[in-house]
Amino acid sequence: MKIIAEVGCNHKGDMEIAKEHIRVAAIYAKADVVKFQKRNNRELLTPEQYAAPHPNAANSYGDTYGAHREFLEFTVDQHRELKAECEANGIIYSTSVWDTTSAREIASINPVLIKVPSACNLHFDMLAVLADEYDGEIHLSFGMTTHEEEEAIVRFFEQRGRAGDLVIYSCTSGYPVAFEDICLGEITRLKESFEHRVKAIGFSGHHLGIAADVAALAMGAVWVERHFTLDRTWKGTDHAASLEPDGLRRLCRDLRNVEKALASKAMEVLPVEQVQRDKLKWRNAEVIIPTQ
Numbered sequence: 001m002k003i004i005a006e007v008g009c010n011h012k013g014d015m016e017i018a019k020e021h022i023r024v025a026a027i028y029a030k031a032d033v034v035k036f037q038k039r040n041n042r043e044l045l046t047p048e049q050y051a052a053p054h055p056n057a058a059n060s061y062g063d064t065y066g067a068h069r070e071f072l073e074f075t076v077d078q079h080r081e082l083k084a085e086c087e088a089n090g091i092i093y094s095t096s097v098w099d100t101t102s103a104r105e106i107a108s109i110n111p112v113l114i115k116v117p118s119a120c121n122l123h124f125d126m127l128a129v130l131a132d133e134y135d136g137e138i139h140l141s142f143g144m145t146t147h148e149e150e151e152a153i154v155r156f157f158e159q160r161g162r163a164g165d166l167v168i169y170s171c172t173s174g175y176p177v178a179f180e181d182i183c184l185g186e187i188t189r190l191k192e193s194f195e196h197r198v199k200a201i202g203f204s205g206h207h208l209g210i211a212a213d214v215a216a217l218a219m220g221a222v223w224v225e226r227h228f229t230l231d232r233t234w235k236g237t238d239h240a241a242s243l244e245p246d247g248l249r250r251l252c253r254d255l256r257n258v259e260k261a262l263a264s265k266a267m268e269v270l271p272v273e274q275v276q277r278d279k280l281k282w283r284n285a286e287v288i289i290p291t292q
Helices: 013-028 047-051 064-072 077-086 100-107 124-133 147-159 185-196 210-219 247-259 271-280
Strands: 002-008 033-038 092-097 115-116 137-141 165-169 201-205 223-228
Touching: 002 124, 002 185, 002 247, 002 271, 013 033, 013 077, 013 247, 033 077, 033 115, 047 271, 077 092, 077 115, 092 100, 100 115, 100 124, 100 137, 115 124, 124 147, 137 223, 147 165, 165 185, 165 223, 185 201, 201 210, 210 223
Parallel strands: 002 033, 002 223, 033 092, 092 115, 115 137, 137 165, 165 201, 201 223
Antiparallel strands: none
16 A cells, blocks of 8 residues: 655745655655646646636736746756655655646656546547656546546556556545545445456545545555645645645554554464463363254
8 A cells, every 4th residue: 555645736836845745745744655746838728728817816826827837837857856855755756747748758757656637537648648658657547537438548558558557546526525525435346347457446535634545445445645735724726625744644654554454364363362362261172063
């Protein structure tokens, strides 16, 4: 089981804040992966979208939505610097990519894994770049995706011989998601449909608290991804649906403890039980099978 701390754009466009997220996730919370985002905004947005005001002015870092997105964007060289910071702190670097240009740019720095967000999982030109030009793991979320689309995505990677590197995530795309909309049963459905066709099944949550993540692990998710911020009150759209440092620490602690607890007994009577058996088991008797 691996845990991804998704910083996304919670760094507010500041490299030092981004690096502090890395250090906190690695040293304090002990997550496995820190994940950022990479966008080519001119490629993603129409001129009208780029020039439009941010839909929520209080969260905007620019006069237009395009300016806002550019303010939060890091260059490829800055992503290399973040990758080096991750390596220095013993945690894996990763990034979500939103377009073909960003996919090629991030593939060029050769991270262990690249993530495809739910919004882009039908961008088959971008998926082809990852399948054909990148050798690492491809992680992909299934938020706001039909079953027919899921099948088409998995088949796409199978046809390119890359399904063995594909990790798919149960996900509900909302910020934050109410508990009744988390739908953890989707993990079971994805396992039944795809477990023998892809590398692994994960869970990407945008909910509050950490109880549902533990249940996701118990239902078979082997990757858990959660948004992470240093301060949920900061300006920006994702902070409110993110875990703060102590929440991320407790998530990592609880998931690892529960993963240990899910094991079956290695023997009929464990050593810890044998001490109590010798002391307490009725009459310390041999097993006597009653006869009729």
